[in-house]
């Protein structure tokens with residue numbers, strides 16, 4: 001019998017979380033792909049806390065005819081290899097190539113996640129953290145019961161914490177992973193009052 005309680009998943013948006021966004025455009029070639037500062041080191045530190053790590057990304061530049069799927073796969077091979085060289089194993093990169101409003105997989109729809117959990121049957125979205133820099137990421141995270149983490153200056157929802165970068169969010173992500181795994185302590189214990197005398 002396996003104990004699934006330790007099997008946590010990390011979902012990462014790509015552009016704006018892992019690599020620099022291209023202003024008013026799509027990253028169409030490997031040469032344009034640039035990791036954000038400290039992302040590789042941060043993922044190396046975070047990855048031991050997660051059983052699986054996935055990248056979930058909207059890439060409607062393909063649907064618009066601005067880039068090809070082959071070019072996107074080249075970029076994703078580069079990204080995966082670079083992280084693997086650093087000791088970070090990405091279990092899968094799921095992308096939606098479709099135009100907005102034409103499919104059931106473009107975030108905030110959950111088509112990519114339903115496909116993912118069909119393949120990776122040990123993934124439980126309720127035991128996951130979802131990091132994104134767009135309201136669509138947060139909406140999807142909430143929809144699937146994940147723990148959302150927003151990268152950016154203004155969180156779209158008051159209960160979702162915002163961090164300037166993945167590096168800044170590191171401690172929070174690790175805390176989510178470690179404290180949420182102990183629901184007994186989280187849900188039943190009252191705050192301990194320092195000034196209260198110990199009961200006999």
Ligand SMILES: [Zn+2]
Pocket residue numbers: 096097098103104105106
């Ligand atoms: Zn789609």
